[in-house]
Amino acid sequence: MRLLLILVIIILGIGGYLAVKPPSEDKQPIAEEISISILPDKIEQGDPVLIQIHGTTTAKSLKVNDKELKTFIHDGKLSALVGLDLRSKSGSLPMVLTLNDGRIITSRLAVGERYIAKAPLGIPEKLGGDTPEAERELINTLVEEGKLISAVPTEDEKLWEGEFRLPIDEPITITDTYGYSRLTGASSISHKGTDFRAAVGTPVYAMNFGKIVFNRFLRNYGNTIIIDHGLGLHTIYMHLSEIGVPLGADVDKGEEIGKTGDTGYVLGPHLHLSIRIGGISIDPEIFMEIIGLRVLKSAE
Ligand SMILES: [Zn+2]
Missing domain, CATH: 2.70.70.10 (Glucose Permease (Domain IIA))
Structure with a gap:
């Protein structure tokens, strides 16, 4: 069974966040932790991939390999699905999450080769x-x-x-x-x-x-x-x-x-x-x- 894997917890642009933080959020932590989880944990050609963002339910955009994904709420989390073609190249695909406040979180999707019988x-x-x-x-x-x-x-x-x-x-x-x-x-x-x-x-x-x-x-x-x-x-x-x-x-x-x-x-x-x-x-x-x-x- 493929288990949940927390790929990255990256907090960027804390200074910028403080500068734009609205007054109504004074009780919030100074910078919330945004993390991205990915299923399945071992991705191969031909797989569907479920990307889930933790720490926010909205974002400006989420891109994989420069392609903007359609996001939705699944299990209460901001989510997106990616379909990897069976004949796509294996390797590492860039993933870029742009938050509403302009912060950018980057990660990569590692796509392994599928054995073709x-x-x-x-x-x-x-x-x-x-x-x-x-x-x-x-x-x-x-x-x-x-x-x-x-x-x-x-x-x-x-x-x-x-x-x-x-x-x-x-x-x-x-x-x-x-x-x-x-x-x-x-x-x-x-x-x-x-x-x-x-x-x-x-x-x-x-x-x-x-x-x-x-x-x-x-x-x-x-x-x-x-x-x-x-x-x-x-x-x-x-x-x-x-x-x-x-x-x-x-x-x-x-x-x-x-x-x-x-x-x-x-x-x-x-x-x-x-x-x-x-x-x-x-x-x-x-x-x-x-x-x-x-x-x-x-x-x-
Ligand atoms: Zn068939």
Whole structure:
């Protein structure tokens, strides 16, 4: 289990703070301690990262690698999510927090290399079998479907509340993890999601509050539902046998949105779950650890 790691406690610009300190804050300590915690404690390519600021609930900006993050309150703390692409470079990313009073706190996100397992590509007979033509068709249509999925909108406010629940009921069996590569003749296809074992017809639940921004059949992904949770966060449910919610509907956490199936590019029935942060598909298992029920259970 990845545990909370307090990365930095840095207090800068005490003089400047004293100069701008409003009179109403006379009872406050001269300079409050601002600290930043980061989950997971060991970050790899393809991971979601939860940054939390302690000591203030507002800030002017928070940037990672020069990109400004959308902040929100989670667990009472000023927070932000970062999605690291599976194929992003490993190394250290600069993080800059600018407080409302102008103080700047800097730190770094250390991103380790993810081990990428390789698996052969198996194209099901219904999509043409293992032939070069079927491979080409698969790659081309995956690109097209990827564009459709990337084009979904997001609200400029946080729609989700609290922790995320799992998309199907326990007990959970994960049959394929995030990140491995399926090799084809010319290129490789990364598995950018988590597969859950599920017989056809198993109820699928919204992992949190949000809005249905996509609900249609795709050749490879099958019947697909995308929920926008706001601030660029999307959960994506694929290969469904049934879509049970209309486009544009608001959904509650735990509301049934459809049933699992074996539509699209599958070798057997399962639920494929993808989670995107700012358009980047991250590892749903790590997401559940840092912002899902599994954190609650193990954090006690
Ligand atoms: Zn999958």
